[in-house]
Amino acid sequence: MRITRTVAGRRRRTAVVATTGLTAAALLLTGCSDSGSDSDEASDSNGKITLTLADFGQFGYKEAGLYEKYEKLHPNIQVKATTTADEQVYYPKFLQQLNAGKGLADIQGIEVGRVKELVDTKADAFADLSKVIDANQWVNWKALQASTDEGKVIGAGTDIGPMSLCYRRDLFEQAGLPTDREEVAERVAGGWEDYLKLGEEYKKKAPKDTFYMDSASAMYNGVVSSNEEQYYSKDGKAIYKESAGVKAGWNLAAEAADKKLSAGLAQFQDPWKAALRKGSIATIACPAWMAAQISTYAGDDFKGKWDIARTPGDTAANWGGSFLAVPAGGKHVKEAGEFIKWATAPEQQAAVFKAVGVFPSNKGAYDLPDVKNATLEYFNNAPIGAIYAEEAQSIPAAVLGPKDGVIKDSISTQINNMEQRGTKPDKAWNDAVEAVDKVIG
Amino acid sequence: MATSTPTRGTHGSRPGRRDPKAMSPGRQAWRSRLWRFDDKASPYAYIAPFFLIFGAFGLYPLIYTGWIALHRVEMVSLDQMDWVGWENFSKILQDDEFWTAVANTFVIGVISTVPQLLMALGLAHLLNYKLRASTFWRTVILTPYATSVASAALVFALVFRADGGLLNWALDFVGLGDTNWAQGHWSSKIAIAVIVIWRWTGYNTLIYLAAMQAVPSDLYEAASLDGASRWQQFRNVTIPALRPTILFTIVISTIGSMQLFGEPLLLEGGTIGAQGGSEHQYETLSVYLYNYGWKLGHLGPAAAVAWAMLALLLLIAAINWLVGRSVRKTAA
Numbered sequence: 001m002r003i004t005r006t007v008a009g010r011r012r013r014t015a016v017v018a019t020t021g022l023t024a025a026a027l028l029l030t031g032c033s034d035s036g037s038d039s040d041e042a043s044d045s046n047g048k049i050t051l052t053l054a055d056f057g058q059f060g061y062k063e064a065g066l067y068e069k070y071e072k073l074h075p076n077i078q079v080k081a082t083t084t085a086d087e088q089v090y091y092p093k094f095l096q097q098l099n100a101g102k103g104l105a106d107i108q109g110i111e112v113g114r115v116k117e118l119v120d121t122k123a124d125a126f127a128d129l130s131k132v133i134d135a136n137q138w139v140n141w142k143a144l145q146a147s148t149d150e151g152k153v154i155g156a157g158t159d160i161g162p163m164s165l166c167y168r169r170d171l172f173e174q175a176g177l178p179t180d181r182e183e184v185a186e187r188v189a190g191g192w193e194d195y196l197k198l199g200e201e202y203k204k205k206a207p208k209d210t211f212y213m214d215s216a217s218a219m220y221n222g223v224v225s226s227n228e229e230q231y232y233s234k235d236g237k238a239i240y241k242e243s244a245g246v247k248a249g250w251n252l253a254a255e256a257a258d259k260k261l262s263a264g265l266a267q268f269q270d271p272w273k274a275a276l277r278k279g280s281i282a283t284i285a286c287p288a289w290m291a292a293q294i295s296t297y298a299g300d301d302f303k304g305k306w307d308i309a310r311t312p313g314d315t316a317a318n319w320g321g322s323f324l325a326v327p328a329g330g331k332h333v334k335e336a337g338e339f340i341k342w343a344t345a346p347e348q349q350a351a352v353f354k355a356v357g358v359f360p361s362n363k364g365a366y367d368l369p370d371v372k373n374a375t376l377e378y379f380n381n382a383p384i385g386a387i388y389a390e391e392a393q394s395i396p397a398a399v400l401g402p403k404d405g406v407i408k409d410s411i412s413t414q415i416n417n418m419e420q421r422g423t424k425p426d427k428a429w430n431d432a433v434e435a436v437d438k439v440i441g
Numbered sequence: 442m443a444t445s446t447p448t449r450g451t452h453g454s455r456p457g458r459r460d461p462k463a464m465s466p467g468r469q470a471w472r473s474r475l476w477r478f479d480d481k482a483s484p485y486a487y488i489a490p491f492f493l494i495f496g497a498f499g500l501y502p503l504i505y506t507g508w509i510a511l512h513r514v515e516m517v518s519l520d521q522m523d524w525v526g527w528e529n530f531s532k533i534l535q536d537d538e539f540w541t542a543v544a545n546t547f548v549i550g551v552i553s554t555v556p557q558l559l560m561a562l563g564l565a566h567l568l569n570y571k572l573r574a575s576t577f578w579r580t581v582i583l584t585p586y587a588t589s590v591a592s593a594a595l596v597f598a599l600v601f602r603a604d605g606g607l608l609n610w611a612l613d614f615v616g617l618g619d620t621n622w623a624q625g626h627w628s629s630k631i632a633i634a635v636i637v638i639w640r641w642t643g644y645n646t647l648i649y650l651a652a653m654q655a656v657p658s659d660l661y662e663a664a665s666l667d668g669a670s671r672w673q674q675f676r677n678v679t680i681p682a683l684r685p686t687i688l689f690t691i692v693i694s695t696i697g698s699m700q701l702f703g704e705p706l707l708l709e710g711g712t713i714g715a716q717g718g719s720e721h722q723y724e725t726l727s728v729y730l731y732n733y734g735w736k737l738g739h740l741g742p743a744a745a746v747a748w749a750m751l752a753l754l755l756l757i758a759a760i761n762w763l764v765g766r767s768v769r770k771t772a773a
Contacts, residue, residue, distance in 0.1 A: 099519040373451045
C-alpha cells in the first residue's frame with residue numbers, strides 16, 4: 001500500500017506541475033492572440049464595423065449587389081450576410097438565439113407568417129424602428145404587420161407578394177384556350193370559380209400528361225389571402241373554423257381535387273420541381289416571388305412559353321413577404337437601423353426587384369422606371385411591374401395571427417390528401433381541424 | 442513541451458524519502474490521516490470526471506426535460522414556464538397521432554431489426570470461412586455504416602421516389618406497376634426499413650464475426666468428427682456460442698429503432714416529412730417529438746414525449762431482461 005501511495009503522491013505532484021505548465025502556456029497563447037489582429041471582432045482599432053445580417057430564402061440583396069454598394073457608400077462598414085435556404089430551419093434557430101440573447105446577427109430577417117408571433121411575444125427583444133424609418137412610405141398594411149399596439153415598429157418591410165396567375169401559353173393553345181394575357185384575365189375575371197371552370201375546359205382537351213394546376217393548396221392560399229380575415233380575428237382569437245375565406249378556399253380546393261384538375265404536388269418539394277422541369281403544369285397561382293421559382297426550376301426549355309395574367313377576380317391578395325429587424329441587444333443597433341433604412345428605400349427595393357423579382361413593399365418604388373416598366377422576358381415579356389403595382393394598392397389589410405404559417409401548412413397537407421389519396425372532404429377537414437387545434441393548443 | 446521538463450525534475454524529491462523520525466508525532470498522525478483519506482477519496486476523485494460530465498450532459502438534461510414536461514413552455518418564450526402538472530402527458534396519451542407513432546416505431550423496428558440481424562448472422566458466417574481478400578470484404582461490408590444518415594436517406598429518397606424513382610423504373614421494366622412508396626402505409630415503412638437495414642447490417646455482421654472468431658475451433662473439429670454438416674455446426678455450435686452477442690445486438694438495435702429519426706424525416710422531406718407523411722403513415726416517436734417541439738413550438742408536450750420514449754425503452758429493457766433470464770435458465 002505504501003508504494004501505491006507514494007506513486008499516487010508523485011503523480012499528483014506531476015499533475016500539479018503539469019497543470020501549471022499548461023496554464024502558463026495557455027496564458028502565453030492568449031497573450032499572443034490579444035496583441036494580434038482579430039478580424040472576427042465586430043470592430044477593430046480603425047473603427048471599422050462589421051455588420052452581420054442573417055436571412056433566409058432569397059432576399060436578393062447579394063444578387064442586386066446591395067452589400068458592395070453600401071460598403072462603398074460607408075467605407076467604415078463591412079456587411080457580412082449569412083443565408084439559410086429554408087425558413088422552416090431558420091426560424092426555430094432564430095428563436096433559440098433570441099431566447100438565449102446570444103448568436104444573433106445585427107440584422108435579422110422575419111417572414112410574414114412569423115412576424116405576428118414576434119410582435120406579440122418578443123417585441124422587447126427588438127429595437128424600435130419607428131424613428132428610423134418612415135412607416136408611411138410603405139403600403140399601409142405592411143407597416144402595420146410589424147407594429148405593436150403601442151406603435152413600436154420591430155421590422156421594416158422588404159418585399160410583398162401580390163397575386164397573379166402564371167400560365168403556359170403553348171399548353172393553353174393546344175387545349176383551345178385563349179393565350180393572350182388580357183383574354184385569360186377576362187376569362188377568370190369572376191374569381192377563382194371561373195378559374196376552375198377554365199380548368200374543366202382545359203381538361204377536356206388537355207395535352208397528354210399535363211395538369212391544369214400544380215397544387216390546389218396554392219389556389220387555396222390565393223383565395224384565403226384575398227380576405228381581410230383569415231385564421232385569426234382582430235382580437236386574436238383563432239376563428240379559422242368560421243372564417244369565410246378559409247371556407248371558400250377549402251371548398252374550391254375540394255372541388256379541384258374532386259374534378260382532378262390538380263397534379264397534387266406539394267409545392268417546393270422535389271416532385272414539384274421535377275414537374276416544372278418536365279413542363280406538365282399549365283397554371284400556377286402566382287405571388288410575385290413565384291416567377292423566379294418557375295424560371296429557375298422550369299429552365300430554359302420553357303422560356304417565353306410562360307406568361308402572367310392578372311389574378312382571378314377583382315380581389316387583390318398578398319402571399320408572403322418579409323421584414324428586416326434589429327435585435328435590441330446587438331452591438332451596432334444604430335448602424336443596423338441605418339442599413340435597413342437604406343436597404344428598404346425605394347431605389348434599393350427597385351434594384352432587388354430588377355435582380356430577382358421580389359416585389360417592393362415601399363410605395364415610393366412603384367413610380368420608379370425600374371419597377372413601373374419592368375417586364376419579364378422569361379414570361380413572354382409580361383408587364384409585371386404594372387400588374388403588381390396596380391394590385392399592391394388594393395390589397396386588403398389582412399389580420400395576422402401568431403401561428404398563421406403552421407396553420408396554413410396543416411391545412412395544405414389535408415388538401416394534398418384530398419388531391420392525392422382521394423380523401424373525402426369531410427374527413428380531410430376533420431383531420432385538418434385536429435391538426436390545427438394541436439398547433440394552437 | 443515546456444511542461445515535460447519540470448515534470449522530470451520532480452522525480453528526485455519524493456515526499457516518502459524523508460526520514461520519518463524527523464517529524465513530530467502530531468505531524469505524523471496528521472500525515473497518516475491524510476494518507477488514509479487519500480486512500481479512500483482519491484478513487485472517487487479519479488472517476489469523478491465521468492460522473493460530472495454525465496451529470497452535466499446526461500442527467501441534468503434528462504431531469505430538466507422532465508421538469509419542462511410538467512410546464513407549459515412555448516418556443517417563443519422559453520423564459521416563461523407555467524406549471525400544468527400532468528396535463529402534457531394526458532394530452533399526448535389522448536392524441537391518436539401519438540399512438541400511431543408508437544405503432545409505427547414498433548412496426549418499423551421489427552421489420553428492420555429482424556431481417557437485419559438474420560442477414561448479419563448469415564453474412565458473418567460466410568465471412569468466417571477462409572476467403573481470399575477477407576479484409577477487403579470486411580471493409581466493404583462496413584462502408585454503409587460509415588455514411589451519414591442524411592446522405593443515405595436522401596439517396597434512398599431518390600430511389601423510392603414515385604415519379605421517376607430508380608426503383609419504380611426497375612419495377613416498370615419487369616412489368617410491375619408504379620408504387621407511390623412514401624405514400625402507402627406499408628410501402629413507406631418498408632422503404633424506411635430498407636434504409637436502416639442497408640446502413641446497419643454491416644455493423645452487426647462485424648460484431649457477429651468477431652464473436653464467431655472467438656469460438657474455439659476444437660468445438661467445430663469435434664462436431665465434424667461426429668459427422669455434423671456445416672449447417673448443423675452453425676446451428677448447434679455457432680448460434681449457442683453467440684447468444685450473448687445476439688442479445689447485445691438486439692438491445693442496441695432496439696434502442697436504435699426507438700430513436701429512428703433522420704430516415705423518416707428525409708424520406709419525403711419538408712413539411713410533410715416533419716409530420717411523418719401526410720397521414721402520419723411513417724411518423725416515428727422521434728419525428729412526433731420533433732414536430733411537436735420544433736414545428737408547432739410546444740415544448741411541454743414534446744418533453745413529455747421524450748419521457749414517454751424513455752419509459753417505453755425501460756419497459757422493453759425489462760422484457761428483454763426477463764426473456765434473457767428465462768433463456769439462461771433453460772440453457773442451464
